[in-house]
Amino acid sequence: MILAEGEIMKIPKKFFPIFLLGITSFITDLSSEMMMPLIPLFIVSLGGGGLVVGLAGGMGDSVASLLKVFSGYISDRVGKKKWLVMCGYTLSAFAKLIFPFAHSGYDVVGARVLERVGKGIRTAPRDALVAGYTEEGERGKGFGIHRAMDTLGAVMGSFLAFVFLWVFLMDMRDVFLIGAIISFFSIIPLYFVKEIKTEKIKSKLFEGVAGLSAELKKFILVASIFALGNFSYMFFILRASIEFEDGIATVVLLYILFNISYAIFCVPAGSLSDRIGRRNSLLVGYIAFAITCLLFSLSISKLSLIPLFAMYGLSFAFIETVERAFASDLCRRFERGTGLGAFHTSVGLCAFPASMIAGFLWEYSSYHATFLWGAGCSIVASLLLVSLVRE
Template sequence: MSAPDKRMNILLLGFVSFLNDISSEIIQPILPLFIAQLGGGSMAVGLIGGVSDGLPSILKLLSGCCSDRLGRRKPLVVAGYALSAAGKIFLPFSSAWQHVFLLKTVERSGKGVRSAPRDAMISESADEKNKGRGFGLHRAMDSAGAVVGSLLAYLLWQGGYSYSSILMLAGILSIVALIPFIKVKESFSGSECSIRLNLSALSPELKAFLFIACLFALGNFSYMFFILRAQAHFSGSMAVAAPILLYLLFNLVYALLAMPAGIWSDRVGRRRVLFLGYSLFALTAIGFASISSLWGLIVLFALYGLVYALVDGSERAYISDLCPAGLRGSSLGIYYGLVGVASIISSLLAGALWSLWGAEASFLYGAAAAALAAGGMMVMMRRER
């Protein structure tokens, strides 16, 4: 594949994510409110947030290995986005929170199928010295779609549309997001991979980082808890409008800083960027545990967006740095699978702590796990020196 084709691949995959995230982020800020309307409490939010984000990550392990063994990436990426669209289009017809649980799991399973081979495509379409830039550009376009989607969710709610109508529009947009794949070219032309990758085959440095990433995932529970925490400080119509606007702020900060953070990680090293991101999340979670003002919520949602800008793309780029090219999809799949299991545990624990001892306990737990992950990155940096 020529250099212009590689650059175009990254742009097209970013555009697909832009359109898909408009669709997804129309749903995200109203989903916990929709669950509450259907009778679901904090345990339901924890179950839906944990399983819908965590269980599909196991599919990322399978799809990453499968793309290496098949010697092709694109078919799995397209299939994943199509499966997500199918889950979204039926979400508006939910009449109980259990329906949301099932359809959200289907929708996120699509992400499980597509993410590892898609990230491998991005890595293979970027120069060796500019992987952080490539992942940062993709994350920036992805989160720009999140900003647009969050804004649309707010405008539609203010326009008097029901939850079901808003969700239906999101489903239609997810189908439109499939169109750019017509021009996306296959990035992997290697022969079928016959190697069966397992944890024992990974380098010691990669295994150490996977452990640290799982520690962070154990504290990085579902975003829905942050929205519910914000909602508790408002009443009337502002109980819906304010959390949506705060979520919009989170996505705006994430979109603006994702690419600069990726470029910065190319220059100063992934470990330093990840250490900062994990540490900042611990401080942000402590802030959410003690927040009592609107201005405090504004600052904390902005910091939450900065955390994702620092961590999300850098973790994936670092995994790509630490594995051989022919096993990149498999290594990313293992990363997603392990982090996904940790995410299930994280959100279920957060929901249980919230029910038993209140919101403060959930966020203090998240801060403790993130602090341990930051300590792990510090150890890795010292070993490097």
């Protein structure tokens, strides 16, 4: 038996299973974020351009997203979630071992796709577990706790990347290898996570998706339109690198700031959505993202990047936390895996065109056009959220 809940973290006993899932996410993101801020810079160092960066940022998430609805459906079909979660985290850990040995931008794209496939397998059943451990009135807080721990790992990971690059003067490949090794430790806490058994659904996949509530379908439509403009973080990194040429460590520090802001606001965002409603809270996130993109599209100073990356983190905290809680609320308990899978798949499939459009605009027009596209999609999604979706 592991330590009592109160000895590990001062959180309510009912949230302890979410805490265990959070530890796994913490370690995984610590590993991932040692690599992620370096990937666009690594691709450029290997001779890749904006389109290859767009491929790396969007293709992996889109391919993985095709699996999310299937993994969610399978978890509902068999009435168990945990085994799929473990498979997903394990595959991602092995995929990360490819990054240190990449020799071209397209090698990086391939490794990124395989790593995201692991994410595609685990995400819907894991979110179904998080939703299953909480009541509706506290679900926003539950997702906020999980997202906060996930993002704390990201803060630590990107900070370690900075230390390895700036203090120890390591090569990016060495940082990738260390991150890959760390990722295998994320599997251990999952052994202590209690399975939630649900009624096995008997419908076929497409029947299950078709049977989802009308409100959930409208919400998925709105979230997908937003996702078309929610291009990869890699473009924010590239934007900062324009101002800090040959300053990889400084760019990583800005990425750390983004993750700190993200981590700080996750739980407040979730708790706020429990009090004032999911729609109102999500609207805050969408509008904050639109303003952030508009400001990034301007000719800005180095100093102004500090509040902009903090604002980027705030917007993501609201969007990532509240969207998941909102989608969970709109699902019936026995179809939560399928419903969350459909949500993640639709949103994720939009990641590929989002990043490809962003990459095309960046390479053949300018970074101004890339960020204006993101702002425009966010404004449209905000209007549709208010007019179409009810709680």
